[in-house]
Amino acid sequence: MTTVTISGGGQTITTTVAAMVAAADRLPPTRAGARAPARTSNPTSPRRSQPMAGPDTTEDKGSIAAQELRLFVERVERLREEIKGLNDDVSEVYKEMKGRGYDIKIVKKLLTIRQKKKGEHEEESLILETYMSALGMI
Structure with a gap:
């Protein structure tokens, strides 16, 4: 073999x-x-x-x-x-x-968001906002 x-x-x-x-x-x-x-x-x-x-x-x-x-x-x-x-x-x-x-950096972020499923970006944005609030960033 x-x-x-x-x-x-x-x-x-x-x-x-x-x-x-x-x-x-x-x-x-x-x-x-x-x-x-x-x-x-x-x-x-x-x-x-x-x-x-x-x-x-x-x-x-x-x-x-x-x-x-x-x-x-x-x-x-x-x-x-x-x-x-x-x-x-x-x-x-x-x-x-x-x-x-x-602004190419922003356009690339926009393209990334457009590739996500509906609602996925909103969920990520809420979690990010919660974390930023916890750290006193907003």
Whole structure:
């Protein structure tokens, strides 16, 4: 039985190749509605889909797991790039607002309040007022 050890972010995970393949088979379809790209037995050439050898070859399962891991890592990297682009866009909006005289610190608080459920902000405000009163701040 082939085991795979993955380390990163201060954590180490050890699992079997069979468990990784089984987990991949349970993944939902991608955003476009298609399953992940076809698995190949050669992780260095992901675009050429090759038929897998018999199901009992441990080496092929290791290659499949390596390719699958690489695909997951690449997906996360693409998503991080998208997030970075969106964060840059948000920063530009804040700069534009600041240029027009808005207080960005207050706008960020306003955005935080708008994300909360109805009544949650009012409850927090009452508790804050009670604490401030207890400390003689108001």
